[in-house]
Structure formats: C-alpha cells, structure tokens
Amino acid sequence: MLGWVCTYTPEEIFATLGLESYRLYGDDRGEYAKADLEYLPVNFCPLGRACLNEGMGKGNPSLTGIVLAASCHALVHLAGAFKYAGERRGKEFFVHLLDLPRTSGDGDAAVRAFASSLRSLAGRLSSFYGVAWNDGAFYGALQAHQSVRRLLRELYRLRMGQPENFRAAGLLEVVRAAGRAKKDEFLPVLDGIVKALKGDVNGESRVDGSPAAALLAGLRRGGSPQGPRLLVVGSPLPFAYLDLIEELGGNIAGDDLCQGYRYCLPEVEEGPDPFLSLARGYLGRVPCPRMLAGKERFSYLLSLARKAGARGVIYHALKFCDASLYEYPLFREYFAEAGIPVLYLETEYRDAGLEQARTRIQAYLELL
Amino acid sequence: MDLNRTIQNLLKDRDRWGKVLSSPLSYRIVEGALVLARKSFPWQAIYQMSRFALNQTGRAYTGKVPVVWSSAFFPVEIAWGLQLCPFSPEVAAGFITGMGFGAEALSMGEEAGYSRDLCSFHRCIAGAARAGHLPRPAALLASTHLCDGAPLLFQNMAELYGAPCFILDVPYTAGRDAEAYVAEQLERLWQDLAEATGRRPDRASLEEALRHSNEFRENMLRANELRCRVPSPISGNDMLAFIYLFFAGQGSREAAEISACLAEEIEEKIAGGRWGGTEKYRLLWLHLKPYYSNEVMSFIEQAGGVLAYEEFNHIYWPPLDPGEPFLSLARKVLAHFDYKPVEERIRVIRELAEKYRVDGIVHFSHHGCRQSTGGSLILKEALQEAGWPVLLLDGDCLDGRNEAAGGMLTRLQAFFEILEERKEGCLI
Ligand code: SF4
Ligand code: SF4
Numbered sequence: 001m002l003g004w005v006c007t008y009t010p011e012e013i014f015a016t017l018g019l020e021s022y023r024l025y026g027d028d029r030g031e032y033a034k035a036d037l038e039y040l041p042v043n044f045c046p047l048g049r050a051c052l053n054e055g056m057g058k059g060n061p062s063l064t065g066i067v068l069a070a071s072c073h074a075l076v077h078l079a080g081a082f083k084y085a086g087e088r089r090g091k092e093f094f095v096h097l098l099d100l101p102r103t104s105g106d107g108d109a110a111v112r113a114f115a116s117s118l119r120s121l122a123g124r125l126s127s128f129y130g131v132a133w134n135d136g137a138f139y140g141a142l143q144a145h146q147s148v149r150r151l152l153r154e155l156y157r158l159r160m161g162q163p164e165n166f167r168a169a170g171l172l173e174v175v176r177a178a179g180r181a182k183k184d185e186f187l188p189v190l191d192g193i194v195k196a197l198k199g200d201v202n203g204e205s206r207v208d209g210s211p212a213a214a215l216l217a218g219l220r221r222g223g224s225p226q227g228p229r230l231l232v233v234g235s236p237l238p239f240a241y242l243d244l245i246e247e248l249g250g251n252i253a254g255d256d257l258c259q260g261y262r263y264c265l266p267e268v269e270e271g272p273d274p275f276l277s278l279a280r281g282y283l284g285r286v287p288c289p290r291m292l293a294g295k296e297r298f299s300y301l302l303s304l305a306r307k308a309g310a311r312g313v314i315y316h317a318l319k320f321c322d323a324s325l326y327e328y329p330l331f332r333e334y335f336a337e338a339g340i341p342v343l344y345l346e347t348e349y350r351d352a353g354l355e356q357a358r359t360r361i362q363a364y365l366e367l368l
Numbered sequence: 369m370d371l372n373r374t375i376q377n378l379l380k381d382r383d384r385w386g387k388v389l390s391s392p393l394s395y396r397i398v399e400g401a402l403v404l405a406r407k408s409f410p411w412q413a414i415y416q417m418s419r420f421a422l423n424q425t426g427r428a429y430t431g432k433v434p435v436v437w438s439s440a441f442f443p444v445e446i447a448w449g450l451q452l453c454p455f456s457p458e459v460a461a462g463f464i465t466g467m468g469f470g471a472e473a474l475s476m477g478e479e480a481g482y483s484r485d486l487c488s489f490h491r492c493i494a495g496a497a498r499a500g501h502l503p504r505p506a507a508l509l510a511s512t513h514l515c516d517g518a519p520l521l522f523q524n525m526a527e528l529y530g531a532p533c534f535i536l537d538v539p540y541t542a543g544r545d546a547e548a549y550v551a552e553q554l555e556r557l558w559q560d561l562a563e564a565t566g567r568r569p570d571r572a573s574l575e576e577a578l579r580h581s582n583e584f585r586e587n588m589l590r591a592n593e594l595r596c597r598v599p600s601p602i603s604g605n606d607m608l609a610f611i612y613l614f615f616a617g618q619g620s621r622e623a624a625e626i627s628a629c630l631a632e633e634i635e636e637k638i639a640g641g642r643w644g645g646t647e648k649y650r651l652l653w654l655h656l657k658p659y660y661s662n663e664v665m666s667f668i669e670q671a672g673g674v675l676a677y678e679e680f681n682h683i684y685w686p687p688l689d690p691g692e693p694f695l696s697l698a699r700k701v702l703a704h705f706d707y708k709p710v711e712e713r714i715r716v717i718r719e720l721a722e723k724y725r726v727d728g729i730v731h732f733s734h735h736g737c738r739q740s741t742g743g744s745l746i747l748k749e750a751l752q753e754a755g756w757p758v759l760l761l762d763g764d765c766l767d768g769r770n771e772a773a774g775g776m777l778t779r780l781q782a783f784f785e786i787l788e789e790r791k792e793g794c795l796i
Pocket of ligand 2: 440458514517736738740
C-alpha cells in the first residue's frame with residue numbers, strides 16, 4: 001500500500017501499475033505512535049506531523065511506501081522522516097519525492113519537466129515493486145479517475161445550488177473516501193450518492209449499499225437558506241470547524257481546499273504520451289498558493305466566490321504552512337477591495353481552539 | 369570602530385529611522401566615518417566589505433540605477449552581468465535589526481498580515497517595505513530552492529511595488545534534465561530582466577561576472593583551507609559578516625577583491641605567527657546567528673568557544689564555465705547540499721566536522737526556517753551516532769521579542785559541560 005498526500009500526485013500512475021494507494025490525511029484515531037516527535041520539530045506543518053503518525057503508527061494503513069510531492073519543505077522533510085521511520089521497521093520502505101514545477105514559469109517547459117518527473121516515478125515504482133507499466137491499463141485507469149472527478153464536481157454543483165442542505169464536512173468525507181478507494185469500485189458508490197441527491201431534488205430519493213448510505217447520511221443537513229453563503233479557502237482544516245460554522249448559521253457553498261474541491265479539478269485529456277497528458281492535466285488545474293500564481297489565482301477565487309453567491313470568505317491557515325501564511329496578506333487585501341470580508345482562522349490541524357473560534361465566527365457571521 | 373553606534377547616533381530620533389535609512393546621504397556620512405576608523409577594523413576585508421555594502425545600498429536609494437532585489441540563494445551573477453544594482457533584502461533585514469529597529473519593522477510586517485510563524489527576515493522585509501523604507505526595485509529575482517518563503521514573499525513585494533518578479537524554479541532532484549530546465553529558465557530570465565531594466569543583454573559582461581564569481585569562489589576556498597589551522601586564525605563570528613558577499617556580491621569585481629584580501633590577511637596572520645589564544649571548544653555552526661543582540665556570540669567567546677567553521681561559508685559548487693554561463697549557474701544552484709535529502713546535509717556536515725576538527729556541532733534553529741529546522745532532529749541523531757555532540761539551539765535570528773535569551777545561554781552552558789566531560793574522558 002502506497003501513501004500519498006499532495007493533490008498534484010497523479011493516482012492514475014499507481015492504478016496503472018496495479019498498486020493500491022491511500023491518501024494520508026493524518027487522521028487521529030488515538031492509536032498511533034507519536035512518530036512525529038522523534039523526527040520532526042515542533043514548529044513544523046501539523047498536517048505533515050499527523051500524516052507521519054498515521055502512516056507509521058500501529059494503526060491503519062500498513063504502508064510499504066510513500067510518494068510525496070516536493071512542493072514545500074514540510075513534505076520534503078516528511079519524506080526524510082518516513083525514510084528513517086521506515087528503515088526502523090526493518091523492511092525496505094519505498095520513499096519518493098516527486099519534483100513539482102511551479103507553473104508560473106514557462107508553461108510548456110514546466111509541463112515537460114513534470115512529465116519527466118512522473119516518468120521517473122513510474123520507473124522507480126516499477127522496479128521497486130516488480131510491476132510493469134502498460135499503456136492500455138493507463139487509459140482504463142484514466143477513465144475511471146476522470147469519471148470519479150466528474151461525479152465529485154457534480155456533487156459540488158449540487159451543493160452550490162442549496163448549501164443549506166449539505167454538510168460541508170460530509171462532502172469532504174466523500175472526497176476523502178474517493179482518495180482512498182479503488183476508483184472502479186468507488187464509481188458506483190458515488191454514482192448512487194449523486195443519483196440519490198438528484199432524486200432528493202425531484203422527490204424520489206433512494207440509495208443502495210451501506211458505504212453510499214453512510215456517506216449520504218453524513219452529507220445531509222437541514223440548515224436555513226437565510227444564513228450567509230461562504231467560501232472556504234486555505235490549508236486543510238479540521239472538520240469540526242466546518243460543523244461549527246454551519247451550526248452558527250453559515251452556509252458553505254464552495255471551497256478551494258486540497259482536501260476538497262481541488263482534488264476534483266484535474267481534467268486529463270487522453271494523448272499519445274500518458275505522462276505528458278497527466279502533467280498537462282494536473283498542472284493545468286487552477287494553481288494552489290504554492291504555485292506562485294498570485295493574482296491569477298485570486299481572480300479565479302473571486303469568480304468562484306461570486307458564482308457561489310458567497311458574502312464572505314473564511315481563510316484557514318495551518319500553523320507553519322508557508323504557502324498559506326504568505327498568501328494571506330495579499331488575499332485579504334484583494335477580497336477587501338472586492339467588497340468581500342475575510343475571516344482568518346489558524347489551527348494546528350486539531351479541534352483545539354474551537355471555543356475561541358466560536359465567538360469570532362459568530363461575530364463575523366453577524367457582520368455579514 | 370563601532371559601525372552600529374555611528375549609525376545609531378545618526379538615528380537619535382527613533383521615529384525617523386526609516387527616513388534616515390532610506391536617504392543616500394546617510395550612507396555617505398557613515399562611509400566617511402568608516403574611512404576615518406579604517407585602522408580599528410580587525411580585518412581590512414571586513415572594512416572593505418562594509419564600505420562596499422554601504423556604497424551599494426546608498427546607490428540603491430539614489431534611484432539613479434535600476435535596483436533588483438535578489439533572494440538569498442538566487443544566482444546574483446545574472447544581475448551583476450547586466451550591471452544592475454543588486455539588493456539583498458534578507459541582509460537589509462539583518463542590518464535593520466543590528467541597528468536596533470528590528471522590533472519596529474517586525475511589528476509593521478505583522479500588522480500587514482504576516483504571521484509570527486513566518487521567517488522573521490521576511491516579516492521584517494515586509495514591514496520595512498510597506499513603510500516605504502526599502503529601495504524601490506525595478507525587478508525582483510527569487511529562486512525556489514532552499515527557501516519556500518522567499519519566492520512567496522517576493523511575489524507579494526512585486527505586487528506592492530508594481531515591479532516584475534522573476535522566479536527561478538529549481539527542481540529538487542538534480543540531473544541532466546534539471547540542469548537543462550534551470551539553464552533554459554536562466555537564459556530567458558536574463559533576457560527578460562535586461563528588457564525590464566532597459567539593459568542590453570551582453571554576453572561578454574555576463575562572462576565577466578562569472579569570472580569574478582569564480583575568483584570569489586577560489587579566494588573563499590583558500591580562506592576556508594587556512595581555517596583548518598588550530599587554533600582558528602579568524603573567528604567564525606567575523607566570518608559570518610561575509611554573508612553579504614554570498615547573497616549579493618557574487619559576480620562583482622568587489623567581492624572578488626574583498627575575498628582575495630581576506631585570504632591574504634589570514635595567510636599573513638598565520639605567517640606572522642600572530643594568532644593564537646585559548647580554544648576550549650571548537651564548534652561547527654549551522655545556519656545563521658542572532659542579529660538583534662551579541663549576547664549569544666559573546667557568551668560563546670567568553671566560555672572559550674570558537675566557531676571553527678560555519679555551514680553558510682561552505683563552498684559547495686564547482687567552478688563556473690564563463691563559456692556556458694546558464695548551464696554552469698544551473699549546476700551551481702542544483703549543487704546545494706541543503707536542497708537534497710537530509711542524508712546529503714549529514715554527509716557534508718560530517719566531512720566538515722572532521723576537516724575542522726570540531727568538538728561539537730551547534731544547529732541554530734531559526735524559528736521560521738522550514739528548510740533548516742525541518743530536518744534538524746534527524747540530522748542531530750545521525751551526527752550523534754557518528755560521534756559528535758550536537759546542540760539544537762532554538763532561537764530566532766531577528767526576533768528577540770519573545771526570546772528567553774537566558775534559556776539559550778543555559779543550553780549552551782550545558783552543552784559546553786558535555787564537551788568538557790568528553791575532553792576529560794579522552795584524557796583519562
Ligand atoms: S499544509 Fe502547507 S506546509 Fe503543510 S504540506 Fe501543505 S503546503 Fe506544505
Ligand atoms: S532563514 Fe530560512 S526561511 Fe528565512 S530566509 Fe533564510 S532560508 Fe528562508
């Protein structure tokens with residue numbers, strides 16, 4: 001089982017090679033060894049620390065390797081920590097840092113560079129796990145991944161129509177499940193959820209199968225359409241915060257989170273070179289803050305906010321996440337100029353601080 | 369000569385520090401004072417470098433020459449090759465802090481929305497820039513290797529000044545593909561920068577910058593070789609002053625000359641037998657040092673510690689080939705041992721620890737630096753396994769506001785005691 005974290009990691013490669021993969025979220029199930037304390041300093045990305053605990057602790061999953069995008073020093077050092085922690089286990093542990101260009105350079109050169117880095121990932125995986133690349137398998141995997149992403153976007157569209165009926169954390173749960181499942185097995189589950197939700201709209205709700213039913217139950221909420229619509233942006237955040245925002249009357253109509261909508265965005269077109277196609281598709285998505293796209297990204301987010309009818313934006317930064325922390329000052333100005341006030345939340349990827357946040361969120365929602 | 373005091377006298381009225389800082393006249397006055405005090409400098413190379421830095425900074429504020437901001441690890445030869453005026457905001461942040469105005473600048477940065485968890489160099493820059501105290505750039509140059517924050521900050525600063533920002537995207541994995549990718553960007557960047565600043569992209573001038581850079585490299589290598597002597601012929605604290613040349617000077621004639629002067633002075637000192645002193649603990653120093661106060665460095669000195677060598681002064685790159693400027697600069701950038709899996713940093717540090725015969729290694733864990741601090745626990749464990757005592761000294765280079773400096777001194781004291789015990793153990 002291969003672990004991965006950043007949404008610039010094309011899962012299609014794992015699926016083509018027949019390798020099972022698992023997206024790490026750093027879930028705290030209380031059963032993990034505190035591996036992070038040994039390998040990572042305290043002033044380090046809390047998501048990274050949590051992922052190390054998840055991947056190396058005694059709980060699920062049992063990873064045999066990890067693929068991390070070299071997108072920030074948190075992930076770079078996380079790779080080092082996995083390597084050391086993996087060696088301690090005694091078995092050979094696969095660690096790969098995936099070079100990820102910044103798209104702000106020459107688009108074409110960046111696509112070529114990323115394609116070559118994807119090719120070398122596939123090569124290393126093939127030789128480590130003794131599996132072979134097959135173009136036919138790739139096109140099959142690609143279709144399944146594309147279908148999952150399209151259905152997820154469909155879910156997001158439905159939510160944008162009536163956010164008061166959706167629980168934002170429930171939607172992120174669906175995305176999370178997608179990032180951990182075999183796509184061909186997950187497709188019917190997802191399809192069932194979308195159909196059921198559409199059925200809801202038309203008054204004919206029905207869904208079979210327990211995974212779909214559980215996810216569906218987590219998605220539903222009966223909020224008031226009068227509550228202000230919001231967009232949530234920034235680093236991955238604890239679900240409890242989303243529930244709190246909704247409890248206080250906010251309606252989350254859209255997000256730009258890599259644990260959410262960003263995962264659903266890549267649009268990969270079939271072409272003669274699988275790696276070039278993947279590189280183009282993944283890099284072609286709206287850039288994340290790490291990509292240094294500045295205003296280009298802000299104007300996309302503003303249009304997303306407008307489309308979602310958002311009266312406010314919640315910006316979440318994880319402590320020690322440079323990508324978000326540097327983006328925030330300009331982001332705040334940009335949205336203030338556009339007449340959309342921003343609420344800044346900072347967390348350590350834990351529910352701690354929820355009570356202090358309650359008052360701030362309440363005051364903010366009243367202001368809107 | 370106390371340069372700080374001279375400048376602080378100029379800035380008696382604390383509220384005016386920004387105005388004084390950004391006036392070219394201040395630099396001329398301080399330079400004048402410097403010339404008068406020339407003889408009191410322990411090293412003429414430091415005197416020359418201070419003049420060079422003041423002169424350059426003064427020039428940057430005149431507005432008569434296109435100023436380009438260059439991030440700490442950007443190959444600044446590109447700017448010298450276009451006869452531009454490079455300005456290192458990270459060094460400026462150190463300078464502002466050294467003058468005693470760090471807290472003001474940091475608060476301004478925080479007011480502008482920069483979190484206290486970010487590197488204080490960058491918060492200080494953001495604050496001083498917003499207050500209008502830094503020279504206006506015609507363009508900004510940042511590379512993505514080593515520091516995640518620099519390109520992000522520079523992008524914001526480009527927005528603030530309405531100037532173009534050129535980002536050099538450096539892959540993590542070195543190799544032929546990476547070299548070609550970086551070289552291609554550098555060539556285009558050189559041309560775009562020339563256009564943005566109204567300069568003619570002249571290859572001969574770029575080649576000359578590379579030759580100067582090579583001279584700097586060779587001179588620093590020479591100085592570094594001489595530093596293997598025990599006791600150390602020059603203090604590491606003095607050596608950390610040359611950071612300006614590393615960040616902003618490579619490619620200039622001056623950096624070549626100053627580094628030559630440094631190597632000669634050390635040679636002369638050794639030849640004259642005029643050095644010595646007690647060295648109880650030889651240390652290898654990783655990352656930078658606190659600039660807001662001298663307390664830590666003085667404490668080390670008083671305890672008989674000496675910085676025998678510093679990671680920042682290490683010359684890690686091969687000579688440049690002026691005939692292949694872009695490719696060889698790409699190789700230089702990709703050669704950095706800290707931009708590789710942590711084992712590479714461990715390997716280099718082990719080599720240096722052996723070469724400089726140190727008793728212990730101190731990693732100054734600057735609060736906001738993900739690159740250096742992120743791998744420090746693994747680094748410590750590996751180096752300790754290899755037999756070196758290691759101290760991870762948590763602190764901040766510029767932000768002394770929350771610093772329990774006393775805590776740092778206590779930890780250093782305890783570390784020295786460990787070193788002492790080891791020495792006694794060896795004697796028995
Ligand atoms: S949350 Fe921020 S620091 Fe952490 S892995 Fe993501 S981009 Fe890097
Ligand atoms: S100290 Fe670290 S984070 Fe700060 S500027 Fe230097 S490399 Fe960047």
